[in-house]
Amino acid sequence: MRHALIAMRAIVLREALRFVHQRERFIAALVRPLVWLLVFAAGFRAALGLSITPPYQTYITYETYIVPGLCGMILLFNGMQSSLSLVYDREMGSMRLLLTAPLSRAWLLFSKLLGSTIISILQVYAFLLVAWLFDITLPPLGYVAVLPALMLAGLMLGALGLALSSFIKQLENFAGVMNFVIFPMFFLSSALYPLWKMAESSELLHDICATNPFTHGVELIRFALYVEWNGMAFLWTALATVAFMALAVWGYDPARGMMTRKG
Amino acid sequence: MKLPILTTLTAALLSTTALADEIWVTNEKDDTISVIDIETMEVVRTIETGERPRGITFSKDFSVVYICASDSDAVQVMDPNTGEILHDLPSGEDPEQFVLHPDNRHLYIANEDDAITTVVDTETRTVVAQIDVGIEPEGMAVSPDGKIAITTSETTNMAHWIDTETQTLFANTLVDSRPRHAEFVKDGTELWVSAEIGGTISVFDVTTQTEKAKIDFDIDNIHPDRVQPVGFEFTTGDTHAFVALGPSNHVAVVNAETYEVEEYILVGRRVWHMDFNRDRSQLFTTNGVSGDVTVIDVASRKAIKSIKVGRFPWGAAFRPTD
Numbered sequence: 001m002r003h004a005l006i007a008m009r010a011i012v013l014r015e016a017l018r019f020v021h022q023r024e025r026f027i028a029a030l031v032r033p034l035v036w037l038l039v040f041a042a043g044f045r046a047a048l049g050l051s052i053t054p055p056y057q058t059y060i061t062y063e064t065y066i067v068p069g070l071c072g073m074i075l076l077f078n079g080m081q082s083s084l085s086l087v088y089d090r091e092m093g094s095m096r097l098l099l100t101a102p103l104s105r106a107w108l109l110f111s112k113l114l115g116s117t118i119i120s121i122l123q124v125y126a127f128l129l130v131a132w133l134f135d136i137t138l139p140p141l142g143y144v145a146v147l148p149a150l151m152l153a154g155l156m157l158g159a160l161g162l163a164l165s166s167f168i169k170q171l172e173n174f175a176g177v178m179n180f181v182i183f184p185m186f187f188l189s190s191a192l193y194p195l196w197k198m199a200e201s202s203e204l205l206h207d208i209c210a211t212n213p214f215t216h217g218v219e220l221i222r223f224a225l226y227v228e229w230n231g232m233a234f235l236w237t238a239l240a241t242v243a244f245m246a247l248a249v250w251g252y253d254p255a256r257g258m259m260t261r262k263g
Numbered sequence: 264m265k266l267p268i269l270t271t272l273t274a275a276l277l278s279t280t281a282l283a284d285e286i287w288v289t290n291e292k293d294d295t296i297s298v299i300d301i302e303t304m305e306v307v308r309t310i311e312t313g314e315r316p317r318g319i320t321f322s323k324d325f326s327v328v329y330i331c332a333s334d335s336d337a338v339q340v341m342d343p344n345t346g347e348i349l350h351d352l353p354s355g356e357d358p359e360q361f362v363l364h365p366d367n368r369h370l371y372i373a374n375e376d377d378a379i380t381t382v383v384d385t386e387t388r389t390v391v392a393q394i395d396v397g398i399e400p401e402g403m404a405v406s407p408d409g410k411i412a413i414t415t416s417e418t419t420n421m422a423h424w425i426d427t428e429t430q431t432l433f434a435n436t437l438v439d440s441r442p443r444h445a446e447f448v449k450d451g452t453e454l455w456v457s458a459e460i461g462g463t464i465s466v467f468d469v470t471t472q473t474e475k476a477k478i479d480f481d482i483d484n485i486h487p488d489r490v491q492p493v494g495f496e497f498t499t500g501d502t503h504a505f506v507a508l509g510p511s512n513h514v515a516v517v518n519a520e521t522y523e524v525e526e527y528i529l530v531g532r533r534v535w536h537m538d539f540n541r542d543r544s545q546l547f548t549t550n551g552v553s554g555d556v557t558v559i560d561v562a563s564r565k566a567i568k569s570i571k572v573g574r575f576p577w578g579a580a581f582r583p584t585d
Contacts, residue, residue: 042484058557058569059512059529137565 015115069191082116083161153217166251290573494536
């Protein structure tokens with residue numbers, strides 16, 4: 001058990017070190033949602049229409065609406081990016097070193113996932129701080145209540161990244177998957193528009209959005225930011241986390257997954 | 264053992280209910296009043312009124328409430344405890360807004376269709392005077408010393424100054440298009456008049472009846488035509504005014520010293536009028552089109568909740584319940 005914890009600590013620290021050494025990555029991760037918040041949202045302010053849906057108690061500006069979605073965006077991009085680093089690790093050979101450690105592969109993968117999720121959460125808080133400076137504020141307790149929601153949503157998206165990375169042989173291929181996964185996941189969710197708005201344009205679109213696990217991750221964050229519980233979102237996010245994690249473990253299994261296919 | 268606990272709990276609940284202050288809101292389309300419990304922020308009572316209730320005000324001791332039932336051509340007097348209409352006052356045709364004189368006895372009523380202001384004695388229930396004013400009178404105000412009454416006329420675009428001793432006009436001042444609401448502030452030294460179509464508030468020096476400032480509004484991403492100031496109220500010490508900006512769905516916070524707008528707060532659709540709670544820490548705005556009342560926290564200047572009421576809420580009045 002002690003060995004397992006030491007290994008986890010080492011992997012999390014490695015993630016942290018990698019992050020600290022890539023300051024531009026931190027800035028890029030922060031700039032992306034801020035551009036959406038301060039440029040995109042400002043232009044769409046009047047376009048959204050007005051309706052009060054839970055967890056909101058009153059009318060909100062569009063900037064306020066998309067904050068949870070942008071928190072989700074940070075987790076999504078970071079989850080994918082850290083998986084990208086796994087593909088890189090594999091190409092460079094450092095992964096072979098890691099995976100030969102005398103510990104269960106699932107544990108090593110989970111440690112990696114935990115490390116990258118913690119880093120993502122730090123970035124989300126940095127984003128919330130900047131949003132607060134621009135007077136987009138939330139209930140004070142919400143900043144604390146959102147932590148477990150961020151952790152779960154972060155693990156889910158990180159696990160998805162891990163699962164995807166296990167099926168990708170080269171770095172170049174990963175960029176394509178990013179486009180086919182990140183963008184549809186982000187745009188076909190409640191991050192930018194509420195689901196009732198989607199239903200106005202197309203029922204099918206609404207149904208796709210409602211089944212997208214990213215939608216539930218975002219809704220879990222949205223409710224938590226307003227210190228409210230969303231059981232359905234929690235259930236979906238937890239189920240998706242388990243499913244993606246299982247897929248990742250299977251994918252990295254030398255007997256079945258990518259190792260065999262890699263030949 | 265359980266019984267005393269239950270009794271105590273029930274007593275505690277009852278006493279809280281009895282003590283919670285209220286906001287009374289007239290619903291123009293429903294012909295009702297929605298009573299909001301300030302503590303729970305929920306509608307606790309709905310009371311039937313005459314047709315198209317708009318202006319609402321309590322007597323100084325809160326023993327009766329006066330309601331302008333515009334389409335019933337009456338000012339109704341209601342017992343706020345029972346919700347029973349005690350009697351109607353002779354109000355003239357189509358009363359829209361009114362103001363109670365500081366003597367707690369005379370109501371000054373704007374009769375929109377007749378271009379007159381009617382003065383009614385609420386004790387004898389008789390019309391004391393009818394004063395010719397401009398076309399479509401609406402906004403009403405009385406100075407704190409009770410010597411001056413103001414009527415604003417929507418079509419003539421004027422504030423009419425009435426001497427309450429002689430019940431005659433002594434001055435008429437031009438304001439911007441469609442003046443809707445008027446208030447005396449700073450111990451009656453200033454008069455503020457909002458102009459809905461003009462999109463401004465004119466500030467007058469009461470002694471000279473001359474305009475000393477004009478306040479403009481400008482909200483990002485909202486067309487100026489939709490910025491239509493209507494009702495407004497002042498914070499403690501008259502330091503700031505909260506101004507309802509109609510279909511722009513915002514309330515402006517105006518510094519009453521510099522006459523600059525400091526903030527715009529998003530509320531429901533077509534915000535009309537408003538009133539504060541007891542210590543003026545919360546403001547309740549009536550949002551006509553969205554049929555709700557938005558609660559604003561005055562200190563943080565943020566909307567904290569919107570409460571569904573009847574259709575087309577118009578006027579709001581605070582009622583202490585102790």
